[in-house]
Amino acid sequence: MTTTVPTHVQQQPRRVRPRHYLMCPPTWFDVTYAINPWMDPRLPVDRERAYAQWSALVAAYRAAGHRVDLLDPVPGLPDMVFAANGATVVDGRTLGARFATSQRAAEAVAHRAWHARFGVLYGGRALADPVAVNEAEGDFAVLSSVVLAGYGFRTNLAAHAELAALTGREVLSLELVDPRFYHLDVALAVLDSDTDQVAYYPPAFSARSQAVLADRFPDAVLADDADAYAFGLNAVGDGRNVFLPVGAGHLRDALEARGYVCVEIDTSELLLGGGSVKCCTQEIRPARSEEGDPR
Template sequence: MQRALIRRPSPRLAEGLVTHIERQPVDVELAVRQWHGYVDALHAAGWTTVEVPPVDECPDGVFVEDTMVVYGDVAVIARAGADERRAEAPAAAETVAAQGYRVVPITAPGTLDGGDVLKLGSTIYVGQGGRTNAAGIEQLRAALSTADVRPVPVRKVLHLKSAVTALPDGTVIGYEPLVDDPGAFERFRAVPEEAGAHVVLLDDERLLMAASAPRSAELFVSLGYTPVVVDISEFEKLEGCVTCLSVRLRG
């Protein structure tokens, strides 16, 4: 059974942090509808969702991926690089523990955001930059001792997975102007749009992705994949993408 943790948007969503882009007005009611559309897409693909209790006082709480890294039977609970986001973690930790995961916390002086972590089999790339520091990466390496944890630089975007994700065959995809070091990845393929760099693997064929990357969707079709497109425009205004809105659990 494939499961995903989700968390509904805060009424204060429009106050979310913005670091690398200019702030734009966010339509919170539209964002809620888009969130439901995202969840519906997971359900339609056969995923079961588990809702993390909301944290209405945290504008960025909907970006639940940042609260943890799951690998095997371990959930490493993040210590957010932004102080304002640290209150998001406790309820997420309780929820993933209830799903049977062993919880290991990142502690000071380490910082780690889940959005900085790209898992490819036993290789884990971790973006080191504004939100995740060297101490956090070392703690992640200790917690996931069977994995090959590889730091990579992140300076141009908020998180590593703001720049790159990966296809089912292990090819890392990214919008090259925003990727600090494409050579850090064994196989890299450029996509034509920023939002095209973000995919959630629903299975070996279907890719959940944003409606704002139609040319990238065409590329994926040519590679034999089936895009499942959702509109997440309001979350993109807050540097969010399709990966940010869930924590995918397997088995």
């Protein structure tokens, strides 16, 4: 369902910059193990429904003018639909993933093969194999001036230094303290990477990291408990549109009040695996142009 912002609540014009996403169909999606607090193997999964929800997200991206490439799903890897965890691409430089759990380890191989084959199409400059554990865009949020990097449950602090060395970007480490928000992308959302606009849920972070966020992003949108538990921060922003799961009403209203268009997607079946909109979406960020494109 798409919610259009009434003119009278728009605070400033928002600009869409076309994005390039990599996604993987939930062909083999299932919950046969529990590696996060949201997974329960006792609950049945409706794979057909999951596929329909994922397809609606793909259609919404394409309708907004974004490019979506597809990664072939691999039998026996039920979490491959959560493509955000497979690699991080910044300025055409790609850091592969190294998963914290054995159940997902083989996904990194499939992602590396895709980037090795197709990196030339997006101006790939380098493809680095990780040394430290990192779960890619699950814990890396890329802005124009900085990469926000989560740690505490999955990605190791040492991986933050690897990404900084590969990309030459500042990497700002943020400690996650609530196991329900085990990845940064369920505690913080990038609304507009070009202007460094974010939304986040303060209780997911340590007191020190909350202070860092408040200082660095004084105008951030703050999510409430209901938003966070509905996975509302597992969202994707393109500068104007914010694609987010159904159920985060407070967050939706706050975003609309700031001039964003909220595109709500039903991801209830995918939530059984502990993921939603952002988890399904890996962004391919090409090299910056000579004209100073902030990508």
